[in-house]
Amino acid sequence: MFIKAVGPGSFAGVLALSVHSVGMLGKLNGEAIENLDRGPNEAIIAAGGTQLDTLVYATLPNAMPNFLSNTLYRFEISVRSASILGMVGAGGIGQDLILSTQVRDWPRAGIILIGVVIMVTLIDFISGQLRKRII
Numbered sequence: 001m002f003i004k005a006v007g008p009g010s011f012a013g014v015l016a017l018s019v020h021s022v023g024m025l026g027k028l029n030g031e032a033i034e035n036l037d038r039g040p041n042e043a044i045i046a047a048g049g050t051q052l053d054t055l056v057y058a059t060l061p062n063a064m065p066n067f068l069s070n071t072l073y074r075f076e077i078s079v080r081s082a083s084i085l086g087m088v089g090a091g092g093i094g095q096d097l098i099l100s101t102q103v104r105d106w107p108r109a110g111i112i113l114i115g116v117v118i119m120v121t122l123i124d125f126i127s128g129q130l131r132k133r134i135i
Contacts, residue, residue, distance in 0.1 A: 001016075002015040002016045010092050013082060013085040013086060013092055013094075016085060017078045017081060017082065017085065021074045021075075021077075021078055024074060025070055025071060025074055028066075028070040029063070029066065029067055029070055032063050032066035032067065032070070033059065033063050036059065036062050036063060037062070040054075040057075040058035040062065041054045041058045041059065043058075044057055044058055064134075065131075065134055068130065068131070068134055069131055072127035072130060072131065073127075075123065075127070076120065076123055076124055076127060079119060079120055079123055080116075080120055082094065083097060083116050086098070093112060093115075093116065096108075096112055097109060097112045097113070097116075100112060
């Protein structure tokens, strides 16, 4: 859809990944807020706090680990998906990979694949470390 709208290239891929990720993050983060314990919110209101106080001192601190975890997870998925989108005309590393395989430049294709695997592994490791520190 975005390739037709803005033409082939990296911008179409960024738009596709962004729309999907924003929608998914909205759903996941909305569910995270719905599943929070309402006790701290009720305590702040009972003590005379405002709705802004409940948001700042109860809702956001309790939901922030889920927000961070969901965001890191979507980022990992987007990095993996970027190479696939490039293969169908959305530019980026996937386009380089498909061009390398079409001209049978196997060493270049292998380096691109190794780079993608290393990048995904590195992002997964870093996000795991961030989750351990914050959660």
